[in-house]
Amino acid sequence: MKKLFVLFIAFGFISAGCSKEQEKIMSETSIESNSETVTATKVKFLELKEANEIDIFTSAVSHSKKHPGSVNMTNPHYRFSIGEDDFFLWINEDSGTIMNRKETHTIYELSSSSVKEIYEFVKNG
16 A cells, blocks of 8 residues: 555656646647637638749748647637648747648648748738
């Protein structure tokens, strides 16, 4: 009985120590998204009309770095479509993240050059 008690105490300390690190990791790379909830919010749709606009976003998607896993992010800043694919976009001057609405358990980190181009597009749009 004492061994079981000691085991539970040790497990409790380990769990408490790991939970803070896991919280940090989840806030940086995790997204749990319910498309219905997100679409109900006011997300600005970026309409890509010109060929150069489509090229910027197509290149950004193809050169992005995949981060799979359950994710929990704030509501996206923008939404855009390329062909039949629909994406959410989180962007600021320093970083950018996209998520295909069909794959809500995977985010994609934009390259620094894509961040610059897309940030300029949304800032001037």
